[in-house]
Amino acid sequence: EAGVAQSPRYKIIEKRQSVAFWCNPISGHATLYWYQQILGQGPKLLIQFQNNGVVDDSQLPKDRFSAERLKGVDSTLKIQPAKLEDSAVYLCASSLGKGNKNQPQHFGDGTRLSIL
Amino acid sequence: GQNIDQPTEMTATEGAIVQINCTYQTSGFNGLFWYQQHAGEAPTFLSYNVLDGLEEKGRFSSFLSRSKGYSYLLLKELQMKDSASYLCAVIRSNYQLIWGAGTKLIIKP
Numbered sequence: 001e002a003g004v005a006q007s008p009r010y011k012i013i014e015k016r017q018s019v020a021f022w023c024n025p026i027s028g029h030a031t032l033y034w035y036q037q038i039l040g041q042g043p044k045l046l047i048q049f050q051n052n053g054v055v056d057d058s059q060l061p062k063d064r065f066s067a068e069r070l071k072g073v074d075s076t077l078k079i080q081p082a083k084l085e086d087s088a089v090y091l092c093a094s095s096l097g098k099g100n101k102n103q104p105q106h107f108g109d110g111t112r113l114s115i116l
Numbered sequence: 117g118q119n120i121d122q123p124t125e126m127t128a129t130e131g132a133i134v135q136i137n138c139t140y141q142t143s144g145f146n147g148l149f150w151y152q153q154h155a156g157e158a159p160t161f162l163s164y165n166v167l168d169g170l171e172e173k174g175r176f177s178s179f180l181s182r183s184k185g186y187s188y189l190l191l192k193e194l195q196m197k198d199s200a201s202y203l204c205a206v207i208r209s210n211y212q213l214i215w216g217a218g219t220k221l222i223i224k225p
Contacts, residue, residue: 031211033213040217040218041217041218042120042203042205042215042216042217042218043159043203043215044215045212045213045215048211048212050211055210055211055212056210056212091158091159095211097211102147102164102166104149104151104161104164105149105161105213106161107158107159107160108158109157109158110158
């Protein structure tokens with residue numbers, strides 16, 4: 001089966017610019033996650049979708065970050081405007097979701113974002 | 117609050133055995149995952165435990181004690197390719213994963 005697809009793989013922007021990331025989860029996976037991972041740390045959940053609804057966005061900096069999953073499949077994560085501290089790897093993951101707690105999350109390759 | 121603790125770094129010798137510990141304090145516990153993450157790559161799933169005891173998968177085994185809030189990942193017959201970070205994560209009843217910071221494992225010849 002095809003894995004989680006993310007693009008772009010790398011992105012370099014200047015602070016105060018905008019950037020968007022795209023994720024296509026594994027087919028049939030109801031739950032989609034966006035994580036931020038800073039070097040040497042574990043992933044930090046930004047937002048969790050169940051189909052096209054938001055389950056948890058408590059750690060999403062809503063003044064600058066936004067995410068959507070309009071049709072319950074693909075998702076985009078946007079940062080506007082970017083700050084230096086946003087330099088990190090942005091990981092998208094998906095899982096089967098409801099009724100399947102023992103099913104692992106599958107990760108995409110991530111987008112490595114550098115803010116100059 | 118939710119908290120997961122793992123050692124920051126461990127070193128082991130090729131061919132040896134290493135145990136990576138993870139302690140957690142979370143509400144709504146519904147299982148514990150171990151993931152492997154090579155530098156510059158995404159995490160990949162290793163194991164899942166929801167009941168107490170040992171789960172064995174080839175060279176890797178994972179143990180869980182829910183009463184103690186404790187898990188470990190045991191790696192046998194270490195190979196150089198096992199050099200990676202190992203992340204412990206607890207899944208809660210709302211499907212949220214609480215992640216540890218990871219243990220960087222360095223394998224020496």
